[in-house]
Amino acid sequence: MAKTELDSELVGSEYKYGFVTDIEAEHVPPGLSEDVVRLISAKKDEPEWLLDWRLRAYRYWTKLEKSEAEPKWANVHYPPIDYQDIIYYSAPKSRKDGPKSLDEVDPELLATYDKLGVPLHEREALAGVAVDSVFDSVSVATTFKDKLAEMGIIFCSFSEAVREHPELVRQYLGSVVPYSDNFFASLNSAVFSDGSFCYVPKGVRCPMELSTYFRINAAQTGQFERTLIVADAGSYVSYLEGCTAPMRDENQLHAAVVELVALEDAQIKYSTVQNWYPGDKDGKGGIYNFVTKRGKCAGRNSKISWTQVETGSAITWKYPSCILQGDDSVGEFYSVAVTNNRQQADTGTKMLHVGRNTRSTIISKGISAGHGQNSYRGLVKVLKGADNARNYSQCDSLLMGSECGAHTFPYLEVKNNSAHIEHEASTSKIGEDQIFYCRQRGIKEEDAVSMIVNGFCREVFRELPMEFAVEAQRLLDVSLEGSVG
Amino acid sequence: MLEVRNLHARVEGKEILRGIDLIVKAGEVHAIMGPNGSGKSTLAQVLAGRDTYEVTDGEVLYKGEDLLEMAPELRAVEGVFLGFQYPVEIPGLNSLYFLRAAVNAARAHRGEEELDAVDFMALAKERMKAVEMGEDLLRRPVNAGFSGGEKKRAEIFQMTMLEPTLAILDETDSGLDIDALKVVSHGINLFRGPDRAIILVTHYQRLLNYVVPDVVHVIHNGRLVKSGGKELARELEDTGYSWVEDAAGKGTDDTMGQRTGYAADREGGA
Ligand SMILES: Nc1ncnc2c1ncn2[C@@H]1O[C@H](COP(=O)(O)OP(=O)(O)O)[C@@H](O)[C@H]1O
Ligand SMILES: [Mg+2]
Numbered sequence: 001m002a003k004t005e006l007d008s009e010l011v012g013s014e015y016k017y018g019f020v021t022d023i024e025a026e027h028v029p030p031g032l033s034e035d036v037v038r039l040i041s042a043k044k045d046e047p048e049w050l051l052d053w054r055l056r057a058y059r060y061w062t063k064l065e066k067s068e069a070e071p072k073w074a075n076v077h078y079p080p081i082d083y084q085d086i087i088y089y090s091a092p093k094s095r096k097d098g099p100k101s102l103d104e105v106d107p108e109l110l111a112t113y114d115k116l117g118v119p120l121h122e123r124e125a126l127a128g129v130a131v132d133s134v135f136d137s138v139s140v141a142t143t144f145k146d147k148l149a150e151m152g153i154i155f156c157s158f159s160e161a162v163r164e165h166p167e168l169v170r171q172y173l174g175s176v177v178p179y180s181d182n183f184f185a186s187l188n189s190a191v192f193s194d195g196s197f198c199y200v201p202k203g204v205r206c207p208m209e210l211s212t213y214f215r216i217n218a219a220q221t222g223q224f225e226r227t228l229i230v231a232d233a234g235s236y237v238s239y240l241e242g243c244t245a246p247m248r249d250e251n252q253l254h255a256a257v258v259e260l261v262a263l264e265d266a267q268i269k270y271s272t273v274q275n276w277y278p279g280d281k282d283g284k285g286g287i288y289n290f291v292t293k294r295g296k297c298a299g300r301n302s303k304i305s306w307t308q309v310e311t312g313s314a315i316t317w318k319y320p321s322c323i324l325q326g327d328d329s330v331g332e333f334y335s336v337a338v339t340n341n342r343q344q345a346d347t348g349t350k351m352l353h354v355g356r357n358t359r360s361t362i363i364s365k366g367i368s369a370g371h372g373q374n375s376y377r378g379l380v381k382v383l384k385g386a387d388n389a390r391n392y393s394q395c396d397s398l399l400m401g402s403e404c405g406a407h408t409f410p411y412l413e414v415k416n417n418s419a420h421i422e423h424e425a426s427t428s429k430i431g432e433d434q435i436f437y438c439r440q441r442g443i444k445e446e447d448a449v450s451m452i453v454n455g456f457c458r459e460v461f462r463e464l465p466m467e468f469a470v471e472a473q474r475l476l477d478v479s480l481e482g483s484v485g
Numbered sequence: 486m487l488e489v490r491n492l493h494a495r496v497e498g499k500e501i502l503r504g505i506d507l508i509v510k511a512g513e514v515h516a517i518m519g520p521n522g523s524g525k526s527t528l529a530q531v532l533a534g535r536d537t538y539e540v541t542d543g544e545v546l547y548k549g550e551d552l553l554e555m556a557p558e559l560r561a562v563e564g565v566f567l568g569f570q571y572p573v574e575i576p577g578l579n580s581l582y583f584l585r586a587a588v589n590a591a592r593a594h595r596g597e598e599e600l601d602a603v604d605f606m607a608l609a610k611e612r613m614k615a616v617e618m619g620e621d622l623l624r625r626p627v628n629a630g631f632s633g634g635e636k637k638r639a640e641i642f643q644m645t646m647l648e649p650t651l652a653i654l655d656e657t658d659s660g661l662d663i664d665a666l667k668v669v670s671h672g673i674n675l676f677r678g679p680d681r682a683i684i685l686v687t688h689y690q691r692l693l694n695y696v697v698p699d700v701v702h703v704i705h706n707g708r709l710v711k712s713g714g715k716e717l718a719r720e721l722e723d724t725g726y727s728w729v730e731d732a733a734g735k736g737t738d739d740t741m742g743q744r745t746g747y748a749a750d751r752e753g754g755a
Contacts, residue, residue, distance in 0.1 A: 440561050
């Protein structure tokens with residue numbers, strides 16, 4: 001995409017009034033400086049320590065930008081991003097700016113909602129229709145929030161957490177992904193707008209999938225969001241991120257950070273279905289999804305599982321990882337990544353074995369269609385003290401057509417001889433002969449493709465909560481529609 | 486049930502079928518025999534609708550309808566079944582799940598209710614017995630890691646589940662040991678009936694000891710050069726296919742054209 005298009009995507013209409021510095025304005029002028037960071041912090045009424053942290057991140061990022069800038073090792077290609085052309089703060093979007101009714105919404109988007117079976121009352125919200133009435137799900141959400149509060153579970157926006165639970169945020173913010181972690185993490189740390197915070201107290205088992213009832217809320221995510229989940233000793237939480245319906249979003253660059261902390265005997269299950277705008281058939285438009293996600297199994301016998309289904313975005317750059325610090329801790333990564341048309345994905349995980357008897361499992365399924373390029377990149381690192389570490393990795397690629405590509409980059413660093421590491425990889429192709437075989441048995445071509453693809457992804461889908469899995473399957477069908485034949 | 490008239494087909498510019506005429510009535514079993522490369526599989530695939538093969542002339546009527554106009558999946562639900570010479574593996578797709586989708590596609594087409602998983606399993610278990618098909622095999626992905634014989638047995642099992650009206654079995658006997666051959670033959674014989682027709686495509690006469698055909702055709706160079714009763718198969722077994730060359734010179738009306746074409750081929754191939 002040309003830079004000018006990138007600009008026009010990013011610059012809101014309000015901006016035509018010039019360089020507004022008024023704090024009341026909806027947008028801060030484009031560009032990044034210490035002043036902008038201070039402004040963001042001030043608008044959110046943040047405590048001093050958080051502003052300090054943002055500023056340190058900002059200064060670190062400036063250094064990086066001058067030297068190496070963005071990471072160059074990923075197998076993705078895009079024109080340079082001008083960070084001084086991005087608007088780093090805009091107030092929550094006024095609904096007045098959206099389409100007035102579904103009649104004004106792109107029919108193609110509506111057709112997709114139909115195929116995905118998105119409930120009618122959610123469609124308006126997802127499409128950004130200006131509805132003043134509060135839709136059902138929000139009141140439902142409030143009800144559940146009360147219930148969670150009774151159990152001592154904190155689940156709120158990041159800003160609210162900073163106000164209401166500063167000691168928790170301060171203790172854990174940056175403890176898994178420090179602001180100096182990488183270019184995009186530094187950028188996020190300096191300018192993050194909002195996000196989610198969750199704390200599950202000792203011994204509490206969170207009784208519901210968090211965010212199932214918050215789908216609409218979860219849909220209003222920003223460009224630089226930040227999520228922090230802390231599971232205290234012996235607790236359990238399952239968190240669902242994202243939304244299976246494609247969302248309108250004018251932001252080009254998404255640089256989010258997610259940090260998970262699991263204390264002794266705690267378990268966190270984090271599931272993502274990502275379906276941001278992937279750009280059109282020729283690769284015009286689409287989200288750059290540059291995300292840093294990492295979990296720390298800080299306590300003994302703790303467990304963190306990442307499950308992701310990535311079908312959207314023009315470029316995906318993301319490696320949900322686990323630091324297996326506590327003895328006997330377990331890390332899991334289950335991933336389906338789809339690239340169709342001109343999409344590019346460089347995704348995988350890092351499993352860092354620090355404690356003794358730590359175990360990790362990696363199941364990665366890459367599907368490439370059209371001109372899509374799909375790379376798996378994974379690191380398994382076993383430190384010296386990690387006696388009896390175990391890892392099992394399986395990376396499978398499925399190709400549809402002959403113009404797409406699949407690549408695998410497994411890295412292995414083992415400093416302890418007692419480690420037990422297994423790696424399996426396969427590449428297969430949906431062949432014309434497979435499709436014909438199915439058709440000869442009376443199965444329509446698109447059903448055949450769907451069955452083959454879903455079969456390929458089964459090991460990952462079964463890790464998803466039931467209803468999410470059903471949606472993920474449908475989403476895959478929609479993403480790959482018309483890819484064979 | 487099936488009327489093939491003057492069927493010509495080619496692949497990659499090369500003419501493979503050069504005027505096939507074949508009439509198969511309900512209740513009949515036809516064997517099509519011929520040397521390797523004579524066009525047996527091509528005929529089978531063309532009847533099933535494989536678009537790699539381009540039909541350049543002729544017509545095919547199935548139950549009075551133009552078969553060549555129908556999409557492969559429509560032919561299938563209308564009762565045309567192809568037992569593949571080389572059944573393809575589909576990793577990740579469970580065999581039983583796949584077969585239930587196939588059975589239900591046909592049922593939906595007939596306006597019948599779909600079978601749920603329980604009813605389907607009950608039926609599958611019963612039919613598995615007939616072809617001594619192990620259930621564990623069907624818990625695997627379609628044909629994945631099956632031996633040659635297991636694949637052929639699975640094809641016959643699928644046939645008994647789908648209950649087609651016209652079954653075209655392409656070398657279902659090859660790669661089977663004698664016990665497996667008997668089992669498969671038993672399955673085919675059970676399937677025989679007054680409303681159904683079977684076309685057995687085979688290289689060897691062996692299978693025909695167990696599944697006795699009503700008519701035997703000899704295919705050579707994309708044409709049926711001789712037809713006869715079941716004794717014809719024996720004859721072939723004794724004399725091999727070398728005499729086909731001579732037979733090609735006798736008999737049919739268009740002898741001259743055929744001879745010329747054949748000679749040209751041989752020169753081209755030398
Ligand atoms: N897909 C194809 N591409 C090119 N040539 C083919 C293809 N399929 C068949 N042929 C050729 O057509 C001829 C007949 O093949 P086939 O029908 O498979 O014979 P048979 O089944 O009798 O052994 C052979 O010469 C074969 O090489
Ligand atoms: Mg053949």
